[in-house]
Amino acid sequence: MKRAFDLLLGLALLVPLTLPLLLVALAVRLTSRGPVLYWSDRVGRDNRIFRMPKFRSMRIDTPTVATHLLHDPTRWMTPIGSLLRTSSLDELPQLWSILRGDMSFVGPRPALYNQDDLVRLRTEAGVQRLLPGLTGWAQVNGRDELPIAQKVALDAWYLQHRSFALDLRILALTAWKVLKRDGVSH
Structure with missing residues (x-):
């Protein structure tokens, strides 16, 4: 049922997100050198790498490290990078990964x-069995501000309590947090 939900929601979002995707792509292209998309090697279900x-x-x-490990991350931002991150617009292309089946709408962040x-x-917590998500229990409970051990504890809690109702709650909380720009470091 989760995969069917991901496909139906993903396909339903394609039409209304087409214009925003094109506008953000154009803005990235016009404000910085390089490709519009950044393809990141991520750890998926069963610790398999996907792009x-x-x-x-x-x-x-x-440098290819988590943003929080960069000394002065703002130094590396493109002119619109901070806006893309705080608004979560940089995440929109992950719809591709959801439609491909590499990700789900809800699960631990890859x-x-x-x-x-x-x-x-x-x-060690068994969380690798889950498909990674665009959002997850850890994201709605602290996002970038959480230490790794706490993220894993929240991911493990989600593993034990996952349900369709919980996924819907996480999606609603995510929308609220994105609108408030809550828990985003840059």
């Missing part, structure tokens, strides 16, 4: 391929 697209919010010479500490803790 996840995002609108590029960082310069093309940015770790970067080099976030060994996060991957190890999630594996």
Whole structure:
């Protein structure tokens, strides 16, 4: 049922999101050098690596590490990068990953391929069995502000309590947090 929901919602969102996707792509292209999309190697279900697209919010010479590990992340932002991140517009291309089946709308956020500490803790907790999500229980309970151990604990809680009703609650909370720009570091 979860996959069917992801496909139906993903396809339903394609039409209303087409114009915003095109406008953001144009804005990225006009304000910085390099490609519109950044394809990030991410850890998916069962710790398999997949390529996840995002609108590029960082310069093309940015080191490949989690943003919180960069010294002065704002130094690496494109002119519209901060706006893309705080509004979560940079996440829109992940609809592609959802339609492909690499991601779900709800699940633990996919770790970067080099976030060994996060991957190890999630594996120890059994969270690697879940399809990663555009949003998740950890995102609505702190997002970028949470330490890794707390994110994993929230991901493990979701693993034990997941349901369609909980997914709908997480989606509603996500919409609220995005509108408030709550819990976003940059």
